[in-house]
Amino acid sequence: MTARDPSFVTMLRETIEGEVLAEVPLARFSTFRIGGPATMVLPAGADGVETALSLARRSGIPWFILGLGSNVLLPDSGLEALVIRLGKGMDRVRHEQERWWFGAGLPAPLAARRTAAAGFAGLHKMVGVPGTVGGGVYMNAGCHGVEWSEVITRVTVMDEAGHATVLEHSAIPFTYRWSGLDRRIVLEAEVSLTEADPEVLRRETNELFRWRQEGTPFNQPCCGSTFKNPELPPGGHESGLSTAGQFLDAAGLKGYTVGGVQVSPMHANYFVNVGGGTAADVRTLIDHARHVVAERFGVTLETEVKLVAPDGRYEQTPPR
Numbered sequence: 001m002t003a004r005d006p007s008f009v010t011m012l013r014e015t016i017e018g019e020v021l022a023e024v025p026l027a028r029f030s031t032f033r034i035g036g037p038a039t040m041v042l043p044a045g046a047d048g049v050e051t052a053l054s055l056a057r058r059s060g061i062p063w064f065i066l067g068l069g070s071n072v073l074l075p076d077s078g079l080e081a082l083v084i085r086l087g088k089g090m091d092r093v094r095h096e097q098e099r100w101w102f103g104a105g106l107p108a109p110l111a112a113r114r115t116a117a118a119g120f121a122g123l124h125k126m127v128g129v130p131g132t133v134g135g136g137v138y139m140n141a142g143c144h145g146v147e148w149s150e151v152i153t154r155v156t157v158m159d160e161a162g163h164a165t166v167l168e169h170s171a172i173p174f175t176y177r178w179s180g181l182d183r184r185i186v187l188e189a190e191v192s193l194t195e196a197d198p199e200v201l202r203r204e205t206n207e208l209f210r211w212r213q214e215g216t217p218f219n220q221p222c223c224g225s226t227f228k229n230p231e232l233p234p235g236g237h238e239s240g241l242s243t244a245g246q247f248l249d250a251a252g253l254k255g256y257t258v259g260g261v262q263v264s265p266m267h268a269n270y271f272v273n274v275g276g277g278t279a280a281d282v283r284t285l286i287d288h289a290r291h292v293v294a295e296r297f298g299v300t301l302e303t304e305v306k307l308v309a310p311d312g313r314y315e316q317t318p319p320r
């Protein structure tokens with residue numbers, strides 16, 4: 001049985017508090033606008049997540065937790081796995097002075113704006129990073145020198161067996177764009193921020209947002225950075241280049257197109273869906289870009305975007 005089996009969908013609808021969508025095109029839930037059909041459940045609370053996990057487990061069906069789909073490449077054939085997307089009720093915000101709690105389904109730019117408006121600094125620089133709080137914590141997303149790991153104090157997660165636990169920051173092995181929280185669902189994040197002048201934060205937030213819009217293809221379907229910045233030897237690369245975008249640009253890849261997917265002429269680490277792009281196009285473009293950069297500079301690029309297989313598992317960037 002797969003999650004798209006009508007009997008499984010019926011069972012979900014009869015049991016779960018929250019929406020259940022059948023045969024929903026995942027392209028609607030991905031900033032790349034790519035991805036075939038799936039069964040999606042949008043639990044309204046932790047109990048609903050637990051029930052979804054339990055039903056999937058008992059039916060031998062894998063599951064996949066999706067945020068705002070801003071850093072995933074979902075398969076053209078859709079997902080056989082059950083897609084869990086935290087629904088309304090799992091996006092609440094509360095705070096006591098500098099300590100804030102965010103439901104993991106809350107869009108992270110909202111968390112950035114709300115905390116800045118209340119006069120708290122720490123998350124405000126992430127105003128231009130789309131995605132949910134849960135996706136941000138899981139990816140340890142960041143920009144302008146700030147990342148989630150710097151503000152997190154505790155994270156409530158649920159494991160595959162449906163047990164919820166509160167993890168202290170020290171128990172999470174955060175590193176660059178990685179939290180190590182695999183196969184756990186982030187339910188809530190507790191962060192500690194710093195009091196600051198709301199007017200200064202408002203100006204800084206607006207400035208950073210404008211920079212984002214001008215420097216990246218922000219309004220085109222894409223998934224943000226395709227590749228992580230490469231690890232380079234001490235002293236850097238002989239070319240003087242350091243970021244993935246710089247290597248891709250220097251390799252002449254800006255504008256290179258496969259099917260409906262193009263290396264953005266604006267920022268080479270952003271691949272954009274210029275119309276009718278497929279996951280197959282993105283994968284071909286990723287392979288080509290990695291090949292060209294490796295040949296030209298001897299640098300291996302690893303994907304930041306998560307390549308998702310039909311059973312919901314991640315696929316590694318193929319070794320070079």
Ligand SMILES: Cc1cc2nc3c(=O)[nH]c(=O)nc-3n(C[C@H](O)[C@H](O)[C@H](O)COP(=O)(O)OP(=O)(O)OC[C@H]3O[C@@H](n4cnc5c(N)ncnc54)[C@H](O)[C@@H]3O)c2cc1C
Pocket residue numbers: 031064065066067068069070071072086104128129130131132133134135136137138139140141142143181184185186187216217218222223224225306
């Ligand atoms: C225009 C644009 C600009 C971007 N700029 C940046 C940037 O500057 N810096 C940066 O770091 N990223 C950037 N990104 C990438 C992306 O926004 C972040 O990685 C974001 O945190 C992903 O969140 P999401 O909710 O969209 O997660 P998704 O893309 O839906 O999922 C990403 C991963 O997180 C997992 N996940 C999602 N929710 C949960 C949860 N509740 N619990 C556990 N795991 C979960 C998913 O299973 C998946 O493995 C950008 C993307 C776009 C489209």
